[in-house]
Amino acid sequence: MADPMRIRAQMQGDKAVVRVLMSHEMETGQRKDSAGKVIPAWHISEVTATHNGKPVLSAEWGPAVAKNPFLQFTLKGAKAGDKVAITWKDNRGETRTDEATVS
Amino acid sequence: MQNRRETLKQSLAVASLLGATGLFPQHAFAFNRAAFDAKNIADAVKAYGASAPVESKDVSLTAPDIAENGAVVPMAVASTLPNLKHLLVLVEKNPNALVAKFDVSDAVEPNFATRAKMGQTSDVFAVAITKDNKAFFTKKEVKVTLGGCGG
Numbered sequence: 001m002a003d004p005m006r007i008r009a010q011m012q013g014d015k016a017v018v019r020v021l022m023s024h025e026m027e028t029g030q031r032k033d034s035a036g037k038v039i040p041a042w043h044i045s046e047v048t049a050t051h052n053g054k055p056v057l058s059a060e061w062g063p064a065v066a067k068n069p070f071l072q073f074t075l076k077g078a079k080a081g082d083k084v085a086i087t088w089k090d091n092r093g094e095t096r097t098d099e100a101t102v103s
Numbered sequence: 104m105q106n107r108r109e110t111l112k113q114s115l116a117v118a119s120l121l122g123a124t125g126l127f128p129q130h131a132f133a134f135n136r137a138a139f140d141a142k143n144i145a146d147a148v149k150a151y152g153a154s155a156p157v158e159s160k161d162v163s164l165t166a167p168d169i170a171e172n173g174a175v176v177p178m179a180v181a182s183t184l185p186n187l188k189h190l191l192v193l194v195e196k197n198p199n200a201l202v203a204k205f206d207v208s209d210a211v212e213p214n215f216a217t218r219a220k221m222g223q224t225s226d227v228f229a230v231a232i233t234k235d236n237k238a239f240f241t242k243k244e245v246k247v248t249l250g251g252c253g254g
Contacts, residue, residue, distance in 0.1 A: 015212065026220075028198075028220065030198055049211075051210060054210070055208075056208055056210035056211050057205065057206065057208060057210075057211050058205075058206045059203060059204060059205045059206065059215075060135060060138075060139070060203070060204040061202070061203045061204075062139040062199055062201050062202055062203065063139075063199070063220075064194060064197050064199065064201070064202040064203075064219050064220050064221075065202060065203055065217060065218070065219055065220070066174060066175045066176070066217075066218035066219055066220050067174065067175075067220075069217060069218065070177075070216070070217055070218045071215070071216070071217050072179070072215065072216035072217070073205075073211050073212070073214070073215050073216075074211060074212035074214055075210065075211055075212075076209075076210055076211065076212060077210065
């Protein structure tokens with residue numbers, strides 16, 4: 001099981017800036033191990049965000065997103081106390097969801 | 104009274120039934136393999152059904168001039184165009200050009216930031232695709248002193 005995400009959602013005016021730090025290896029599928037075999041790609045492929053349960057963002061990522069990915073987006077019409085949940089799914093089918101409260 | 108476990112179990116069963124009958128629009132949430140396998144910008148944009156991109160001032164890309172470490176290059180895309188559908192980040196000289204695709208909705212600003220890997224010095228493209236499948240881009244050269252792919 002992957003480590004939890006670090007999510008910070010902060011109000012700026014009437015918008016909330018959400019910053020997410022995920023914990024994932026993000027193996028590109030280009031590297032080779034010491035025996036010369038290609039290490040298979042292992043990366044987050046889908047990211048979705050919900051605001052109080054309503055989907056607001058979906059993204060598709062390739063293996064070129066950096067290790068332990070960072071994501072920042074701005075949520076319109078949010079207010080303090082709202083719940084922001086982020087879900088990722090990797091190409092091995094593993095998923096993880098974490099939730100944070102807007103402050 | 105249903106508890107959470109039963110509800111989950113039932114929704115799973117319904118989902119798999121829908122999947123089996125082909126009723127569920129799987130393509131709507133399937134990973135776009137073709138786009139991420141594309142070797143160049145034009146093919147990746149085409150994989151999302153858009154026309155050839157034209158340069159536009161309404162798309163902005165924030166990236167460093169020089170990245171010391173190609174494994175972690177911060178970049179941000181934004182656009183002021185109306186009727187946006189997707190925002191893409193691409194690195195021209197990576198083995199697969201497409202880095203990330205963001206779906207723009209009314210609830211979020213069309214402004215996303217992330218970090219990407221870059222194998223070598225290359226042009227970075229931000230592409231905005233509108234709902235009528237027109238594509239607009241902005242590019243910026245990022246110099247990489249230490250590559251992020253391979254070792």
